[in-house]
Amino acid sequence: MKRSAKRPYHHGDLAAALVDTAVELIAERGVAGFSMAEASRRLGVTVAAPYRHFADRDALLAAVAAKAATDLTAAVAVEASAVPEPTDRIAAAARGYVRFASANAALFQALFAAGLDKRARPELEEAARPLVEDFFHGPATSLFDGDEQAGEALALAVLATAHGHAMLLLDGAFGPDTDAVGQAMARAHAAALGLVSGREALRSADLPTKVAGK
Amino acid sequence: MKRSAKRPYHHGDLAAALVDTAVELIAERGVAGFSMAEASRRLGVTVAAPYRHFADRDALLAAVAAKAATDLTAAVAVEASAVPEPTDRIAAAARGYVRFASANAALFQALFAAGLDKRARPELEEAARPLVEDFFHGPATSLFDGDEQAGEALALAVLATAHGHAMLLLDGAFGPDTDAVGQAMARAHAAALGLVSGREALRSADLPTKVAGK
DNA sequence: GTCTATATCCCGATAGAC
DNA sequence: GTCTATCGGGATATAGAC
Numbered sequence: 001m002k003r004s005a006k007r008p009y010h011h012g013d014l015a016a017a018l019v020d021t022a023v024e025l026i027a028e029r030g031v032a033g034f035s036m037a038e039a040s041r042r043l044g045v046t047v048a049a050p051y052r053h054f055a056d057r058d059a060l061l062a063a064v065a066a067k068a069a070t071d072l073t074a075a076v077a078v079e080a081s082a083v084p085e086p087t088d089r090i091a092a093a094a095r096g097y098v099r100f101a102s103a104n105a106a107l108f109q110a111l112f113a114a115g116l117d118k119r120a121r122p123e124l125e126e127a128a129r130p131l132v133e134d135f136f137h138g139p140a141t142s143l144f145d146g147d148e149q150a151g152e153a154l155a156l157a158v159l160a161t162a163h164g165h166a167m168l169l170l171d172g173a174f175g176p177d178t179d180a181v182g183q184a185m186a187r188a189h190a191a192a193l194g195l196v197s198g199r200e201a202l203r204s205a206d207l208p209t210k211v212a213g214k
Numbered sequence: 215m216k217r218s219a220k221r222p223y224h225h226g227d228l229a230a231a232l233v234d235t236a237v238e239l240i241a242e243r244g245v246a247g248f249s250m251a252e253a254s255r256r257l258g259v260t261v262a263a264p265y266r267h268f269a270d271r272d273a274l275l276a277a278v279a280a281k282a283a284t285d286l287t288a289a290v291a292v293e294a295s296a297v298p299e300p301t302d303r304i305a306a307a308a309r310g311y312v313r314f315a316s317a318n319a320a321l322f323q324a325l326f327a328a329g330l331d332k333r334a335r336p337e338l339e340e341a342a343r344p345l346v347e348d349f350f351h352g353p354a355t356s357l358f359d360g361d362e363q364a365g366e367a368l369a370l371a372v373l374a375t376a377h378g379h380a381m382l383l384l385d386g387a388f389g390p391d392t393d394a395v396g397q398a399m400a401r402a403h404a405a406a407l408g409l410v411s412g413r414e415a416l417r418s419a420d421l422p423t424k425v426a427g428k
Numbered sequence: 429g430t431c432t433a434t435a436t437c438c439c440g441a442t443a444g445a446c
Numbered sequence: 447g448t449c450t451a452t453c454g455g456g457a458t459a460t461a462g463a464c
Contacts, residue, residue, distance in 0.1 A: 014447080030329045032246050037439055046449055051441070053447090113327055115244045118386040157375070157405040164378025172332040173339075190419035191371040191409065198412030205404035228429080251457060260431055265459070267429090 015053040015063075017043055022064045027106035031114045036060065061114050062121055068107035069127035075100040076135050086139035087196045090155075093135035094162040094192040095185045101166035102181045108166065132159065143196060150203040157202055158192045165191070229267040229277075231257055236278050241320035245328045250274065275328050276335055282321035283341035289314040290349055300353035301410045304369075307349035308376040308406040309399045315380035316395045322380065346373065357410060364417040371416055372406045379405070 021042050025034045036057050040047045054060040079096030083089040101108040111124070118124055136159050141151025165188040174180040195202070235256050239248045250271050254261045268274040293310030297303040315322040325338070332338055350373050355365025379402040388394040409416070 032329060035439060036441090045447095046451095047440085048442080048450085049448055057440070112381070112385060113329075115246060115327075119390060153401070153404065156401060157408060160378035160382055160401070160405065161371070161375045162378070163382055164374035164376070167326070167381050168374055168377055171326060176333055186419060187367070187370060187374070190367065190416050191374065193419075194368075194371060194409050194412035194415040195405065196412065197415050198408035198410065201408040201411050202404050205400065205407075249457060250459090259429095260433095261458085262432085262460080263430055271458075 014043070014045065014049060018050055018053060018060055019063050019067060022060055023067075023106045023110070026064070026110055031061070031109055034061070058116065061110060062116055062124070064107065064110040065114060065116055065121075065124055066127055068104070068111040069124055069131075071104065071107055072097070072100050072111070073128060073131040075104075076131055080135050086142045087193065090136060090139040090143075090158055090196065091189050091192040093139075094158055094165075095189040096135075097159075097162040098166045098169060098185045098188045099181070102169055102184070105170055108170065112163075112167070143199060144203065147203070150199075153202040153205065154195065154199050157195050161191045161195065162188050228257070228259065228263060232264055232267060232274055233277050233281055236274055237281075237320045237324070240278070240324055245275075245323055248275070272330065275324060276330055276338070278321065278324040279328060279330055279335075279338055280341055282318070282325040283338055283345075285318065285321055286311070286314050286325070287342060287345040289318070290345055294349050300356045301407065304350060304353040304357075304372055304410065305403050305406040307353075308372055308379075309403040311373075311376040312380045312383060312399045312402045313395070316383060316398070319384055322384065326377075326381070357413060358417065361417070364413075367416040367419065368409065368413050371409050375405045375409065376402050 018039055021039045022034055024042070025038060036050050037047050039060075040050055050060065054063065076093050076096040079099065080089050080092040083092050116124070132155065136155035137151060140154035140158065141148055143154065144150040165184050168174065169180060169184040174184050177183070232253055235253045236248055238256070239253060250264050251261050253274075254264055264274065268277065290307050290310040293313065294303050294306040297306050330338070346369065350369035351365060354368035354372065355362055357368065358364040379398050382388065383394065383398040388398050391397070
């Protein structure tokens, strides 16, 4: 796995190369095991070079998280965009969400387990908006005949369910079986269908209203 | 849970004190910001002392995670054990799960965001077994008239849903509103009710059989 | 069981040359 | 935009005294 043999980056796109290498490192050692120094070493540049492109370690991690958000959106789109029927669409999105988390664990962890302050990085939420709108909120709202608030409740419920399955899968809660991934995807899919089927419980739920004080 | 005395630890229970201090540190700086050195400093012992009680940093973190598992179980019990009706019981458990995650974020993160290898620490799963059995698997199975496999599917779906809501809440996905906690709890509760209501979608789903709880 | 002392290592980040 | 050189800091973990 030597990369030092050739030097494709010295006069190339170091910023992008750093993001790629960060993903590699996170995959190998986890988010905590990632460091600017090690990434520099792998790319054959000195430890000072990355700071021309990223203000600090967190900035590079945020760039990785941003890539994760767009890649996740694209992956779910591949799985669900061809499915027009709302119930199947949102269920396919849930399954695709879990699939991406497993197939791109490093990216997923950069987005959700890097300890990044999302409130300070609204661009991440922005990057994930099409995902939420097109594959969760949209179908959910049409399942409620256009009721926006009920649709949002269902969308968030399915999203949280997919997220929970993804996190538990990465945590090993589905066991060491080789098909733990397939199992988690099937369970997330079925749970989404169940939520759709029982969606009336979400419509009437008295949730704290969206905005009270501003 | 007292730390009143000035120096209760020098000849007291350093192991337990280290766990408490680790929780404090994680609450203040996150899991990544926790170190044996800083914990030692706070307790007024030298950096060598903790190694008489924990083999390494990960061992101390695992002890914190174990406490988290038992505390989580106890907290859910407080919220759901008095509720006999299966549907309300499992929904109360989901809500209690989210409440605990918010009220004890440091413990929850030690359990789920510390990067501990769960497969290498089966005692954590063991500690959470009563939680899964009594408040998820039990009621879910009775909702399926004793069908164990269908019950497990519903239990895992509700558990994953609660987990997803908890993780998203800690990630700030429910916004900076002061009642984000109450909202997340209400949503998890409603989603659990929805899953119960639409549980037929889970019974028929062809899922691989074996599963590890939690 | 705790302390003193220390070995060893790695990291983030910067200044200034080229 | 990258390199050289480096500062300053903090971490894990161990050896041996008490």
